[in-house]
Amino acid sequence: MTIKSYTNKKYCYFANSGTTAFYVILKALRRISKKTEVILPAYTAPSLILPIKKAGLKPVLCDISLKTFNMDIKSLNKCINENTLCIVPVHMFGLPIDMDAIMKIAQQYSTFVVEDAASSLGATINSQPTGVFGDVGFYSFNRGKNLSTLSGGCIVTDNEEIAKEIELEYTSLPKLGLNARLKIAARLIALAVAVRPLFYTILYKKISKLKHTTLHTDFDSFIYTNFQAGVGCALFGHASKIFNKRYDHGAFLFDMLKGLKGIMLPKLLPHSVSVFNQFPILFGNEEFKEILYKKINETGIESTKLYPDPIHRIYNLGYDLDKDPFPNATYFSRRLLLIPTHPFMDIEKLSIIVKIIKDGLLSGMHVRYDT
Ligand SMILES: Cc1ncc(COP(=O)(O)O)c(C=O)c1O
Numbered sequence: 001m002t003i004k005s006y007t008n009k010k011y012c013y014f015a016n017s018g019t020t021a022f023y024v025i026l027k028a029l030r031r032i033s034k035k036t037e038v039i040l041p042a043y044t045a046p047s048l049i050l051p052i053k054k055a056g057l058k059p060v061l062c063d064i065s066l067k068t069f070n071m072d073i074k075s076l077n078k079c080i081n082e083n084t085l086c087i088v089p090v091h092m093f094g095l096p097i098d099m100d101a102i103m104k105i106a107q108q109y110s111t112f113v114v115e116d117a118a119s120s121l122g123a124t125i126n127s128q129p130t131g132v133f134g135d136v137g138f139y140s141f142n143r144g145k146n147l148s149t150l151s152g153g154c155i156v157t158d159n160e161e162i163a164k165e166i167e168l169e170y171t172s173l174p175k176l177g178l179n180a181r182l183k184i185a186a187r188l189i190a191l192a193v194a195v196r197p198l199f200y201t202i203l204y205k206k207i208s209k210l211k212h213t214t215l216h217t218d219f220d221s222f223i224y225t226n227f228q229a230g231v232g233c234a235l236f237g238h239a240s241k242i243f244n245k246r247y248d249h250g251a252f253l254f255d256m257l258k259g260l261k262g263i264m265l266p267k268l269l270p271h272s273v274s275v276f277n278q279f280p281i282l283f284g285n286e287e288f289k290e291i292l293y294k295k296i297n298e299t300g301i302e303s304t305k306l307y308p309d310p311i312h313r314i315y316n317l318g319y320d321l322d323k324d325p326f327p328n329a330t331y332f333s334r335r336l337l338l339i340p341t342h343p344f345m346d347i348e349k350l351s352i353i354v355k356i357i358k359d360g361l362l363s364g365m366h367v368r369y370d371t
Contacts, residue, residue, distance in 0.1 A: 001236055003139070007132050009156040011163040013170045014224035018118040018140030020173070021153035023051035023221060025114055025136050026086075028165035030055055033112070035085035041071040042310045042329035044090045045118070047216045049315050054218075057085060061312055061319070063326040069266040069280055070097040072328065076105060086112035091120035091130045093338070094146065094246065094277040096269045099125060099133035112136070112162075118153075121146040122243030122275035135159050136166075141228070143191065144342075146275055147235055147242060149228040150188040174222045185227040215314065242343050243275045249341035249350060250276030256354040257281065262288070262361045278304065278338035281357070286334050288360065293337055295356050301349055304338045 004012040015021050026038065038052045042061040052059045063075035070092050080087065089102045099115070106113045117123075117131030118140035124130065131137035136159060139145075141152030155170075157163055176184070235242075258265055264282040268274055283289035289305075296303040310329035312319040319325050339353055 001239065002233060003154055003156065003236065006236070006239075007129055007137075007156045009132060010158050011156065011166070013155040013166060014229060015153045015155070015170070015173060016220065016222045016224060017142060017151055018116075018138055018153035019047055019051055019219045020221040021138035021140075021155045022048065022088075022114070022116070023055060023219075024166055024169045024173070025138060025155060025162075026051055026055035026057060027169045028162055029085055029112055029114070030057065031165045031168075032161060033085055035083050035111075037081070037084045038086055038088060038114075039076065039079055039084055040088040040116075040311075041090055041092075042312055042326035043307070043332050044092060044116070044311070046307055046311050046314045047219070048088070048116070049311060049317070050216060050219055059311075059315075059317055060084070061310075061317065061326055061329075063328045064092075064332060066264070066282065066328050066332065067267045068097065068269070069093065069095060069282070069332070071102075073098065073101050073105070075326075076102070080105060080109050080111065082109065084109055084111045086114045086135075088114045088116050089134070090116040090118070091123060093266075093280045094120045094123050094250075094275045095266050095280075096120065096123050096125045096130050096272040096274060098269055099130075103133065114138070118142075119145060119277040120275065122239065122246070123273055125269065125272045131156060136162050141232060144277075146246060146277055147232070147239060149232045149235065150184065150191055152224050152228050152232065154224075176222050176225060181225045181227065184225055188228065188231060245343040245345075246275045246277070246341045247273060249345050249347075250274060250279050252347060252350055253279045253339060253341075253354065256351075257357065260358070260361055263357070276341040278306075279341050281337045281339065282332060283335045283337060289335055289337050292357060292360050295360070296337075296339075296353055299352055299356075301345075301353060302340060303353070304340075306336060306338055307333060309333050 037058050037060045039060045041064050043064045049059050062079045063072045065072040089097045113134035115134030115137035120130040121139050136157040139154045141149045262284050310333045
């Protein structure tokens with residue numbers, strides 16, 4: 001199976017990252033329409049702002065829902081207008097967003113939908129893969145994604161007009177020289193070895209340093225390397241195993257943690273399957289979350305807090321921060337903890353995390369910190 005056969009899309013283009021994929025799409029849409037605004041959720045990968053600006057477009061944020069952890073449909077309705085070029089629904093953490101609702105709103109405004117399935121490869125809605133519902137969709141194969149080739153991104157579409165414009169952008173992307181391609185191949189092999197459980201425990205601190213923690217200010221764009229494409233094809237042969245593991249780990253955490261007072265889990269979209277990129281837990285209390293974050297990481301299992309702020313507090317997009325136009329995104333960013341669900345996790349390790357969270361909640365620690 002390949003991405004093309006998996007998505008059943010006519011056109012499929014591979015680049016060095018999800019960011020480049022998004023950039024190429026935006027440049028293509030810009031050539032088709034004179035509209036200039038791009039709507040995205042206020043809590044998502046902040047780096048999405050860079051391709052929007054680089055394409056000469058204006059990012060417009062909408063709030064997220066504290067129930068679904070995804071873009072809030074009511075907030076989207078408020079910020080869409082006649083100048084909206086596209087809506088960018090993001091399936092955060094591998095949780096499918098309601099694409100029916102998004103497509104209906106887009107139709108009313110004759111706006112494109114660019115579906116960000118960077119973190120949700122493998123997740124489905126009504127048995128269809130996320131990424132195929134919008135006018136155009138994209139995936140990421142970066143480190144930590146559901147299927148990784150160290151880096152990489154892919155665009156899928158059936159829309160002839162968009163494909164034609166994408167083709168023009170895509171063919172102008174540079175190809176890397178031999179040295180750079182060899183370096184990528186070496187890093188990919190090294191990472192594949194390092195993330196195996198035996199080595200990961202030893203190399204954990206070194207690998208953590210490889211993860212991007214600083215704010216991006218620009219990004220490189222080039223064509224995906226043949227070596228990565230080969231590894232990607234081989235990996236895709238095992239994709240269902242990888243996706244099932246991620247799903248099972250998320251489902252286990254969901255069953256063990258649902259209904260507990262002091263934390264919130266996402267409301268899952270009906271008729272959808274989430275392939276958890278990581279498992280999101282929203283804590284009612286910020287300090288309690290910090291304590292549990294430390295406790296979990298002391299066991300050697302790496303939970304993360306992801307982005308410490310929503311996008312409007314990271315990049316200056318002209319929003320009035322005192323009035324906070326996106327309070328849910330701000331609340332969410334401070335109280336989110338992500339539990340790893342990758343295939344090298346297992347029920348034993350997840351049970352340790354569940355115990356730490358349950359013990360913490362039982363001790364009433366979270367109430368003590370409430371103001
Ligand atoms: C939701 C989302 N969209 C887009 C991207 C960008 O993908 P890449 O890292 O491959 O550039 C990311 C990366 O973290 C992401 O999480």
